[in-house]
Amino acid sequence: MSFPSWPLIPALVVLIAFFLVPLLIMTGISFVSRGPYGGIEWILTWENYVRLADPLYWHIFIRSVGLAVATTLICVVLGFPLAYLMARSSPRVQYLLICLVLIPFWTNFLVRTYAWMFLLRADGLVNTTLRTLGLSDHPVELLYTPWAVLIGLVYGYLPFMVLPLYAAIERIAPSLEEAARDLYATGWAVFTQVVLPLAKPGLVAGCVLVFVPSLGAFITPHLLGGGQTMMIGTLIQHEFLVVRDWPFGAALSLVFMATVLLILLLWLKRQEAMWRTL
């Protein structure tokens, strides 16, 4: 390559210092023992990884994956129509809709999650409304359930689905949809045969951007799920800060990271194969 490589040095330094080195330290810690008072004792052991075989952790892991998959699917179903509407509106309306999607980011995520707690709790807005409308005579249990976590995750990560989808759909010339309609495609066929395949890069990007952080989410399950819904994120936090078992927390983090990478690779590979046969 002809262009100089020195402009890459700062990024490389940052990556090594704040990503690679901590990762190596964590790997090291995951192979040693926990001290009696929460510190580290430099005795090599496989124990931390052996403990992971406990079905308890598998349940937490499967529940987390399930919630992340559900979050991603709901975000696709909610996000696609919105992204399409945005992409096909007049420039003024587009600008307005992008602002609406981005406005929540002006407020701290923690504050917004607390706001959901107020909405979902027994005397919150949702339950008050249900009672006023006479749809329910006793408060529906929402807060501190997996449903609350799901609502919180969808709310939090929807923009990460909408924005890449919007960018992808905006690049599809409207004349392609007209051409499809001219060639006997019904509305559904225009969507499945033209819009969806061409929006694929945005869809894949959106799914990754929603799935990965949902899987490792910590604040949302912690606040909205309470102690009831332990997820990977909350489990790791628990091991590091409450149990003070750093070696086991490190092992959990590494296995989790490796699993996410594996899932993503397998999924992307399958996507590729699926689109090719279409």
Add this chain to the structure above:
Amino acid sequence: MESELVGSVRLDRVVKWHGPHCVLDAVSLEVKQGEFFSILGPSGSGKTTLLRIIAGFDRPNAGRVLIQEQPLDDLPPHQRPVNMVFQHYALFPHLSVWKNVAFGLERRRIARAEVIRRVTEALHMVRLETKGNRFPHELSGGEQQRVALARALVNRPQVLLLDEPLGALDQQLRQAMQGELKRIQEQVGITFICVTHHQEEALSMSDRVAVIDQGRVLQIGSPHELYESPASMAVAQFIGLSNCLHGEVVCTNGTLCTFQVPELGTFLVPKPHGRLPQGTATFMLRPERIRLLREPSSSHGENMLAATVQTVRYSGGELQYQIALSPHIVWTARLPIESKWYEPFHPGERLTVSWDTHEGLILAS
């Protein structure tokens, strides 16, 4: 249904508003079965809107579109017996050439064997048999244009709509494709309605042309009629080059009238058809009907005017002169170069402009 109606299209006082702007002002026209019909107009004249109304992408605010004398009114695009070749082709970038062409047939759930047969036939017709596995971005502009054509024609529509079909091609390819389009149209015998702003394209391919401007039909006729007897100055100026003079026309008996221009004197012009423009009128003469003479000669049946050469433009096969009849009146003359020993006139040279008294046309001012 009588067979001569298949593929006939009739627009009946079609009106279209875009906000406060009237895009089509009661446009009526009839296209016959198997005709190559062009709609010629400058950009913004409403011609593309007209095509989109026939295709069903836009709804007229008033008036009707009839195909085979059947009103289409509320039929959506995919239920109309028409197909469209889009301005920038609108080929599906994620599908191969083959899949692009098969798209319409597959949506209609045509049997697999029939799809294969018809796509093969369509690709053969546009001479792309070997490119079925390519993707649109791997093709040249002309090849993409032909894929768009095959993708529409494979469905055997009664009417094919073409929106600036050659607009994105360079000059040489454009001329080759004009012949190709005409050949294909004659081969399939389908009605073609072609929108273009390119007058040469419209004249060379079409059986008939409608000239439209600002949402109104100015004239409908064969290319020869439009060129030789334009109905108005607007049509004359839109089709080909034209020279004009303003003056007084005086007619007595016979086939010729006298035309008087204050600065230049009097000469003979053909008697206008139909109603005589009273008093002042415009005389229009095509640049290639003019002869330039070094010496005035008094031959019968010729008009003569003295002039001065202003500029000369050489383009290989012909010379284009700007000649001043008076300080305010400058005409264009186009003369073929018939021999390599031809001696061109030079700027500043005095000469005589001459033309047959039966050439030219009187138009209302």
